[in-house]
Amino acid sequence: MAAGTKPLRADAARNRDKLLAAATQVFGERGMNAPLEEIARRAGVSIGTLYNHFPTRDALFEAIFPDRLAALDRVIDSALADPDPWHGLVSFLEGLFALQAQDRGLNDAVAAQWRLTAEASAACTRGFEQAGQIIERAKRSGRLRPDFEPQDLVTLVWAVSQVIRESIDTAPDTWRRCLDLFLDGLRAPESSTT
Amino acid sequence: MAAGTKPLRADAARNRDKLLAAATQVFGERGMNAPLEEIARRAGVSIGTLYNHFPTRDALFEAIFPDRLAALDRVIDSALADPDPWHGLVSFLEGLFALQAQDRGLNDAVAAQWRLTAEASAACTRGFEQAGQIIERAKRSGRLRPDFEPQDLVTLVWAVSQVIRESIDTAPDTWRRCLDLFLDGLRAPESSTT
DNA sequence: AGAGAATTTGAGGATACCCTCAAGTTGAGG
DNA sequence: CCTCAACTTGAGGGTATCCTCAAATTCTCT
Structure with missing residues (x-):
């Protein structure tokens, strides 16, 4: 959308999508305070990757x-x-x-x-x-x-x-x-x- | 009230009262999930004493x-x-x-x-x-x-x-x-x- | 006062979650 | 195929709270 959006590498884009899907699920089931590690786990990535893509809980929440x-x-x-x-x-x-x-x-x-x-x-x-x-x-x-x-x-x-x-x-x-x-x-x- | 209630030692009774007062305050201000250590602190006793008198959060809550x-x-x-x-x-x-x-x-x-x-x-x-x-x-x-x-x-x-x-x-x-x-x-x- | 039971203490282990970062892995362009 | 920037990893340090227990203290009774 915006100008400054760098194109993600293929695997990174895939992980981002998995994270969004997992976050949708987990936030939907457990509410806004669900543990982020649960989201990472369900997305099949490490907690570090989650933080790479979304530096804060709010950033993740806003993304979905x-x-x-x-x-x-x-x-x-x-x-x-x-x-x-x-x-x-x-x-x-x-x-x-x-x-x-x-x-x-x-x-x-x-x-x-x-x-x-x-x-x-x-x-x-x-x-x-x-x-x-x-x-x-x-x-x-x-x-x-x-x-x-x-x-x-x-x-x-x-x-x-x-x-x-x-x-x-x-x-x-x-x-x-x-x-x-x-x-x-x-x-x-x-x-x-x- | 009940039959099996042993009489508390004087200091213990005093501490119990202080705990109840503190719990009333703290639960009232911060809600049911207020940290128990805050209650102990405000009652001027140690966390151990709190647990002596009330083995669980619910026991304390029910007491007040x-x-x-x-x-x-x-x-x-x-x-x-x-x-x-x-x-x-x-x-x-x-x-x-x-x-x-x-x-x-x-x-x-x-x-x-x-x-x-x-x-x-x-x-x-x-x-x-x-x-x-x-x-x-x-x-x-x-x-x-x-x-x-x-x-x-x-x-x-x-x-x-x-x-x-x-x-x-x-x-x-x-x-x-x-x-x-x-x-x-x-x-x-x-x-x-x- | 002295003995012994009742009570208190608070350091510390356990849990749950947060967030970081140095080292390792992988995709993309040459 | 090779290189390197991009990306991933997960152990580990930080914080907040819970709860326990062996040692120290204090009350009570004689």
């Missing part, structure tokens, strides 16, 4: 982040394309949480602190802005309570992420129930237009 | 648990005594979460997995049953949605505990907002009596 963001983008686009703004919001939330439920690493990242650098962070900001549009649209339609703020979305994400963490192994649908309860609290009280 | 439960009992009693069942439920939830917000250890315990042994666990069960009464009462009053189950309370606790964890240092009122949104989803839809 774009994929997740792409999935999220699809969710956002489809939500914005929904003719029914309320339904758009609902499907956005369901899509977002379904992604988190599939991926502990993403769930952790999103739950704990999107402390990501530059690029990834910018992408997050963009996603957050688009989410703001979804919210705004639903508010204008009169179906979302007017006092719902984007910050409430962050809170909701925190909340549901923990529900996912605790229940995903034993009762994987719990987060849907939680979201339903929340959504019932998000509907606008009475009338439809001002 | 009754106090929290007592506080919770007060919250529950006051909720059950409230003439307005809905208001009772609300004050129960607010009281519970306020306790969690004051104490990271309690918040962790309640959030993650109440993996406590025997006694403490039984007390939890009792508390949970009383919570069931609060729920039942609110349902019968027609103000709480009839499909709300005690399991939903667990989910709610998970959810809010994470909100507390993430926001307590920067925006300590966030959990109240979260609870408000939830509560709006918990009200019964329309009519009041069947």
